[in-house]
Amino acid sequence: MNDSEDYLIGENMTGGYGGPDIIHECTIGARRGEITVIVGPNGSGKSTAMRAILGMLEMREGSVRLNGEDITGLKPQERVARGMSLVPQTGNVFTSMTVEENLEMGAFIREDDIADTMGQVFDLFPVLKEKRRQLAGELSGGQRQQVAVGRALMTRPKVLMLDEPTAGVSPIVMTELFERILYIAGDGIAVMMVEQNARQALAIADRGYVLVQGRNRYTDTGPALMMNTEIRRAFLGG
């Protein structure tokens, strides 16, 4: 694996939320047009590692580079302006606003016409077009996730980060969502995703990271990780 090809990389990241360190010398990268999946047991620092890359925690060591540029010192908003977009696990839609307003707010940093991008999001998630005047808080779990991903896409990001996008949705919705995510990656976006449903997520991953207790344990292509008997036994339930 050649790290120099990574569009986005967090290298040797060590840090936490002000208390004890949660991740230790953790390295995670993503490439454009590819899907990177981070898996691991509960509390292994998956989400924390991703948040570190977006600058949402205090990093004591390590660096983050975007397209070769060191962005370790930038605030999350500045990283968003540079093309990184995060879909948080919870609270990822503005519940008291309509679907359309959610998308509009996603594009808040843009000064140009957003109609095209909104059209693309509606093409990707047709149900949102139907419900665009409805409050996001009134939608089903799966539809909300679509709004959340749609909102994150409105900045036309180069990196899309998803924190457990399929948490609490039905298996059918999950399959659909993964399909859409494949489509998004196919558009040349670097997708980085933290997932509980490790099996299904690794199946579509170009690269997978297995974290244990905040450290890199295994790194390989998704299918290769799934073939590894040790990983299967320990993390994928047989």
Place this chain on the structure above:
Amino acid sequence: MDGFLSALILLSNFVIVPSMAYGSQLAIGALAVTLIYAILRFSDFAQGDTMAFGAMATILLTWVLQYWDVSISPLPTALLALPFGVLCTIVLCLLIDRWVYRFYRRVKAKPEVLMIVSVGVMFVYNSVVRFIIGPGDRWFVDGERFIITAPAFKRLSGLDEGVAFKTTQGLTILTAVIVVAALFWFLNRSRTGKSMRAYSDNEDLALLSGIDPERVVRTTWMIAATLATIAGVLYGLDKSFKPFTYFNLLLPIFAAAIVGGLGNPLGAIAGGFTIAFSEVALTYAYRKFLAYLTPGEWAPQGLVQLLSTDYKFAVSFVILVLVLLLRPTGIFGRRSP
């Protein structure tokens, strides 16, 4: 039938029209409180004195204008001075935010801490206003006093009772309609307004969407200062200006905001009118009203006044307590911070 009509007109004159005007003033004040709660996430106890400051600034310029014989009669000169008062209050609120509140935002102080800080700010405003304009009653209303006087109404209608409609009352209601419409348009249609709602709904996601929180905060103070000044000037025109009265207004305004559901603009308006109507209706003496509705010998001996006007603040207080006990989220539900 005539008696019924007279009773109705009597009620309009002494209850409905005054409550409409008072309710509009409370509604505008409560809107400011609710906006600050929804976006800055604390109860701003300095609201009453912000209104006093805005009214004071407006009054000072009004006096200058009156001295220069500038007039827009039949409308009160204060309307001409209002933009100046709004500007002064905006500057004050932005400075206080920079000097005081910003620090507490940075250290992520709890809402209770910010609330106590606002009490401190309230005392400062309070003293500044008294220092500049004095603690006494000030009148600054001029122009035509009535849109229609009671005798004129009687002459026109040929009835025994008349409705007096003061210019300030008409102005208050009209201004309230315009202000509310403009505010709702702003919050629901403009990009900045939507970003304020987004920030109020989900602060973290607003940050991730690139919404600048400091800009949202500044805009909120500007709107709140504008609303406070308008409410303060309208109240001063309608009654009179006295700093202590404005401090007292804090209770009905908070009651209005809480009754409707803190953080909910529609609720603030409904709450304003609920409080105003309750206050006026419960302290009105119904003797003459009942006399019109009943045959002569049944007319009540006493005043039939449920509460002395001295107790009008008790009305807001009781409503506030009842709402907090029975329906803590208010009539329209709270937008939780």
